[in-house]
Amino acid sequence: MALFLTGLYMLYDDYSDIETFIVNLGLLWFVRNKKYFIVTSLTATLAYILFSFFGNLATETIFHMFNWGLDQWSGWLFEVVGESVVTACMLAVAISFRLIHKRHPQQFADEVMLNVIVSALAVVAIAFFAITTAADNYNIGSGFLGILMIILVAILMINGGTFIYLFYSYTMRVQAQRQALERHQYDIYVKNLEKSYQNLRKFRHDYQNILLSLGEYIHEDDNQELKQYFDQVVNRSQQSLTRDFGHFDNLEQIKDKSLKAIIQNKFSIARQAGIQVRLEANDAVGQLAIDPVTLARCSGILLDNAIDAVKGQSGGQIAVAVVKYPKMVELIFSNSLRAPIERLDELMVAGNTSKGQGHGQGLATVRELLDPLDNVTYEIAARQRFEFVISIESE
Amino acid sequence: MLKTFVVEDDPEQLATLKQIITNHIMINDFDMGLTLATSRAQDILDYLQTNPAVEGLYFLDIEYTGQALNGLELATKIRELDVNAKIVFVSTHSEMAFLTFERRIEPLDFVVKDLGQDTVKAKVEKDIRVAYERYTKQGVVSKAMFSYSKGGQLFNLPLDQVLFIETGTSRNKLVLHLTERIVQYNGKISDETVAHPELFRVHKSFLVNPQKLVRVDKQNQLGYFENGESVDIAIRKMHDLLALIKKSQLSVELS
Numbered sequence: 001m002a003l004f005l006t007g008l009y010m011l012y013d014d015y016s017d018i019e020t021f022i023v024n025l026g027l028l029w030f031v032r033n034k035k036y037f038i039v040t041s042l043t044a045t046l047a048y049i050l051f052s053f054f055g056n057l058a059t060e061t062i063f064h065m066f067n068w069g070l071d072q073w074s075g076w077l078f079e080v081v082g083e084s085v086v087t088a089c090m091l092a093v094a095i096s097f098r099l100i101h102k103r104h105p106q107q108f109a110d111e112v113m114l115n116v117i118v119s120a121l122a123v124v125a126i127a128f129f130a131i132t133t134a135a136d137n138y139n140i141g142s143g144f145l146g147i148l149m150i151i152l153v154a155i156l157m158i159n160g161g162t163f164i165y166l167f168y169s170y171t172m173r174v175q176a177q178r179q180a181l182e183r184h185q186y187d188i189y190v191k192n193l194e195k196s197y198q199n200l201r202k203f204r205h206d207y208q209n210i211l212l213s214l215g216e217y218i219h220e221d222d223n224q225e226l227k228q229y230f231d232q233v234v235n236r237s238q239q240s241l242t243r244d245f246g247h248f249d250n251l252e253q254i255k256d257k258s259l260k261a262i263i264q265n266k267f268s269i270a271r272q273a274g275i276q277v278r279l280e281a282n283d284a285v286g287q288l289a290i291d292p293v294t295l296a297r298c299s300g301i302l303l304d305n306a307i308d309a310v311k312g313q314s315g316g317q318i319a320v321a322v323v324k325y326p327k328m329v330e331l332i333f334s335n336s337l338r339a340p341i342e343r344l345d346e347l348m349v350a351g352n353t354s355k356g357q358g359h360g361q362g363l364a365t366v367r368e369l370l371d372p373l374d375n376v377t378y379e380i381a382a383r384q385r386f387e388f389v390i391s392i393e394s395e
Numbered sequence: 396m397l398k399t400f401v402v403e404d405d406p407e408q409l410a411t412l413k414q415i416i417t418n419h420i421m422i423n424d425f426d427m428g429l430t431l432a433t434s435r436a437q438d439i440l441d442y443l444q445t446n447p448a449v450e451g452l453y454f455l456d457i458e459y460t461g462q463a464l465n466g467l468e469l470a471t472k473i474r475e476l477d478v479n480a481k482i483v484f485v486s487t488h489s490e491m492a493f494l495t496f497e498r499r500i501e502p503l504d505f506v507v508k509d510l511g512q513d514t515v516k517a518k519v520e521k522d523i524r525v526a527y528e529r530y531t532k533q534g535v536v537s538k539a540m541f542s543y544s545k546g547g548q549l550f551n552l553p554l555d556q557v558l559f560i561e562t563g564t565s566r567n568k569l570v571l572h573l574t575e576r577i578v579q580y581n582g583k584i585s586d587e588t589v590a591h592p593e594l595f596r597v598h599k600s601f602l603v604n605p606q607k608l609v610r611v612d613k614q615n616q617l618g619y620f621e622n623g624e625s626v627d628i629a630i631r632k633m634h635d636l637l638a639l640i641k642k643s644q645l646s647v648e649l650s
Contacts, residue, residue, distance in 0.1 A: 201489070205458065208487045209405055212508060216407035219512060231511075249489075280492035282467055321494035328546025332494045344577050345624055371565045374581075377545060381576035389498070393546040 253281035266303035301362035306335035
């Protein structure tokens with residue numbers, strides 16, 4: 001393609017020589033992916049045309065500046081300077097193309113964008129050849145031709161730019177609309193889920209109490225078989241009732257969206273790893289008096305640590321409690337421990353990770369995040385379990 | 396006499412609990428009595444308002460259907476009226492908020508109903524014995540307490556858990572080192588020195604519980620605790636500290 005286009009152009013150009021070929025083909029070295037072949041070769045050809053046109057002008061200006069006579073050098077110096085200016089320009093185009101490709105790979109992977117560029121370049125190329133042919137046939141001056149070229153390119157660029165802008169803003173708007181709709185539907189879904197979950201919990205509470213009081217009557221009775229059967233039933237239902245309820249309990253009490261999202265997310269990860277999780281939130285808790293990003297980072301680190309620490313344990317447990325006081329909310333993150341932690345103070349020091357326990361990582365970060373906040377304090381404890389408490393006083 | 400209270404809204408379960416408690420008191424001949432067993436949470440509060448200084452043992456269910464109070468609120472009010480109350484929660488596993496109750500109420504124990512009647516009976520009986528033991532020893536060793544406040548909330552703990560207080564990395568924050576816990580809270584070390592005369596200021600940033608020191612390194616001016624944590628001791632305070640150790644006959648190793 002590049003060969004063909006260059007050859008075509010050389011029919012019209014007096015200055016062309018073997019170097020033009022080499023430069024143009026050298027550009028192919030930069031093109032490893034066939035997808036960009038058309039783009040690059042068209043760009044190269046057009047750039048060559050433009051640069052050789054302006055290169056001639058530039059070379060003439062240089063000669064004029066140094067007061068060199070054209071005839072004195074019988075044209076060969078002119079040729080050398082001209083070609084080197086053109087070559088430099090071409091190389092600059094090729095290298096910047098590579099750089100842009102590396103910097104914005106996404107735009108290059110976009111089929112629409114590629115098509116737009118290819119068509120724009122093709123239009124410019126065809127227009128140029130049509131104009132030159134016309135100019136040659138009707139004897140119009142080359143200066144006029146140059147101005148025509150510039151105007152044409154400018155119009156095309158403005159057109160292309162407007163088209164791309166409109167296209168992208170439209171897609172963006174559609175996308176935003178779809179996301180808002182999805183979020184809305186998700187909110188409705190979560191609300192429904194929470195409501196049915198609450199109903200389920202109410203039922204479980206009643207059911208358990210009925211079983212328990214039924215048990216009192218049966219144990220007063222003398223019927224041994226009935227007792228045995230009842231104990232079996234209670235055992236089985238007790239297991240299924242306590243086992244699989246942990247992950248959505250009390251989530252509706254947390255109104256702070258970022259905290260809710262992170263607990264939901266980490267709990268589902270923990271459950272997939274076979275860890276028992278538990279959320280305690282006796283009272284509804286609204287927006288907390290702490291920057292949501294800081295809170296999300298801290299609780300993320302603490303829950304990740306907890307998951308890491310519990311992963312290897314059999315019967316490992318993670319629990320989060322949101323405790324509300326009149327002027328304060330406390331978040332308690334806890335997990336069961338395999339072995340007791342001797343030196344709590346060392347856990348908080350950066351770089352002091354106690355692998356295996358898995359608590360050192362990030363605790364220093366949590367400390368760094370919380371230390372500057374006036375209304376936030378923390379506690380760390382390791383008795384039967386590890387516990388990190390964040391106390392957020394309402395301002 | 397150690398007074399015992401039960402709140403349970405299910406009549407059968409209430410009857411069972413009553414029976415377990417009265418039987419166990421009778422068998423062991425404890426100086427205790429089942430003062431009130433009720434299905435209404437408000438009854439307990441009414442009793443406590445008319446009878447101050449009870450220091451009782453309370454067995455509480457957590458959810459009372461159709462009543463204004465729940466177990467947590469009831470326990471909070473009981474703590475306000477009866478500071479030394481020994482509270483045991485008796486409920487199903489799904490209703491227990493272990494972390495929350497421990498933090499807010501510091502209960503004596505949790506009894507999980509769904510573990511079966513025999514387990515419940517065994518746990519209730521054990522809690523009665525533990526509570527009675529504490530009750531009888533109360534006169535002998537009156538426990539010194541330490542407290543700190545956070546967000547308008549007072550947290551109490553036995554003084555013998557306190558190792559030392561240290562100034563924090565940021566202004567107005569103190570770090571309280573306990574045997575199994577590190578607590579950051581808002582305060583000034585000079586105020587704490589005045590507020591807790593039982594602690595000794597060994598350095599401008601350290602306030603120490605001298606009872607818990609196990610070793611003092613005179614050469615390097617360091618004080619060590621059982622878990623290996625250490626504090627700096629100022630030169631001009633060293634003399635006073637050594638004098639205090641000698642006077643109170645503390646078992647501190649010197650080197």
